[in-house]
Amino acid sequence: MPGQIDDPHSRRYRALGTGLAVPIYVFLLAPIVVTVPMAFGPTNALTFPPASYSFDLFRIFFNSPAWLGSLFESLKIAIATTALAMIAGTLAGYWMARHEFAGKGLVTSMIMSPSIVPIIVIGLGLYLYFSYLRITGTTLSIVLGHVMVTLPYVIVMVVAGVNKLDRNLEFGAELMGAGPMQMFVTVVIPQLVPSLVSAAFFAFLLSFDEVIIAWFLAGPNTVTLPVKMFNALHWEISPVIAAVSTLMTALSLLVCIVAIGLRKWTPTDV
Numbered sequence: 001m002p003g004q005i006d007d008p009h010s011r012r013y014r015a016l017g018t019g020l021a022v023p024i025y026v027f028l029l030a031p032i033v034v035t036v037p038m039a040f041g042p043t044n045a046l047t048f049p050p051a052s053y054s055f056d057l058f059r060i061f062f063n064s065p066a067w068l069g070s071l072f073e074s075l076k077i078a079i080a081t082t083a084l085a086m087i088a089g090t091l092a093g094y095w096m097a098r099h100e101f102a103g104k105g106l107v108t109s110m111i112m113s114p115s116i117v118p119i120i121v122i123g124l125g126l127y128l129y130f131s132y133l134r135i136t137g138t139t140l141s142i143v144l145g146h147v148m149v150t151l152p153y154v155i156v157m158v159v160a161g162v163n164k165l166d167r168n169l170e171f172g173a174e175l176m177g178a179g180p181m182q183m184f185v186t187v188v189i190p191q192l193v194p195s196l197v198s199a200a201f202f203a204f205l206l207s208f209d210e211v212i213i214a215w216f217l218a219g220p221n222t223v224t225l226p227v228k229m230f231n232a233l234h235w236e237i238s239p240v241i242a243a244v245s246t247l248m249t250a251l252s253l254l255v256c257i258v259a260i261g262l263r264k265w266t267p268t269d270v
Contacts, residue, residue, distance in 0.1 A: 032249060039246035041239065057243035067240065070228035074208050077139060077224060081146040081207040085154045086200050088147070093158025094188065098167075115152040122149065123216035130217060137219025145213040150203040157202070161195025162188070201255050209248065 034048050039057055041050030061067050096108065114122060126145045130136040165188065173183040189196075211226035218227050225244065232238045 035242055035245050036249070038239070038242040041242070057240050058247075060240050061243050061247070064240075067225075067228065067244070070223050070225040073139070073222060074225040077142050077146060077214075078204050078208040080139075080143045081150055082200055082204045084143065084147045085150045085203045086196065089151050089154030089199065089203075090158050090192070090196065092151075093155040094162055094184070096155070097159045097162035111155060112152045114149045119149065119212045123213045126213060127216040136217055137222060139222050141217045142214050142222060142224070145217055146207040146210055149210065149213065150206050153206065154199040154203055157195050157199040158192065161192045165191050201258070205252055205255055209252070 037050055037053075038048050040053045040055065041048075041057070092111070096104070123145070126141070126148070127136060130141045130144075135141045169187050169191075170183055173187045174180075178186065209226060211224075211230055214224040214227050215230065218224060223231075225248070229241055229244055232241055
């Protein structure tokens with residue numbers, strides 16, 4: 001209402017909200033504001049503000065087999081994790097949203113439990129379990145661990161998307177003779193594209209940035225980029241870490257922009 005816009009109480013609440021939001025945003029953005037300039041600083045020390053600016057730290061990163069190997073390992077694991085989580089999460093999410101069955105609450109709780117249990121507990125449990133199976137230190141073990149923690153988020157996004165769909169379209173396809181799989185692929189999936197895009201990008205970023213499970217399960221040849229960064233920070237203060245952090249921030253920002261763009265571009269109607 002026009003009268004409410006000029007209301008003194010509304011202006012006071014808006015001013016209070018702005019006053020609380022600004023310091024919170026500054027607190028959240030401060031690490032990025034500090035790290036990004038350091039990535040363009042000298043190669044002998046981490047200094048803020050840098051005494052000089054160059055791309056030397058990025059050159060060191062892209063010329064280092066150890067750093068590039070960790071980058072490719074993280075990308076490989078994130079892509080595999082995303083693929084498996086999307087396949088399992090899409091099917092499970094649709095089934096859970098459309099069907100009622102005995103023990104549904106228990107099954108839902110078990111699937112969502114990795115998002116509630118502390119990640120370090122999951123990492124330790126996976127390490128002991130995979131050690132018994134003798135697959136600790138392999139890419140497969142890290143992928144399976146990452147699927148466990150990304151799957152709940154994929155299912156939540158898929159269920160939310162399915163609940164918004166018009167179920168009459170599915171009934172109509174079945175009445176026209178479409179089988180369950182044909183109906184799912186031709187009717188449900190096209191309507192779920194925005195939710196699937198968001199879920200896929202979220203799963204990719206979650207896997208790419210994950211460090212605790214990867215640290216428990218990594219082997220000499222399966223060190224991911226976050227684990228490499230953690231080890232470098234623990235054993236030596238390498239200025240290259242600032243360049244890697246900047247690249248990971250840029251990648252996350254790029255993925256978010258692409259996801260938002262695809263959601264706006266993708267039609268939601270069949």
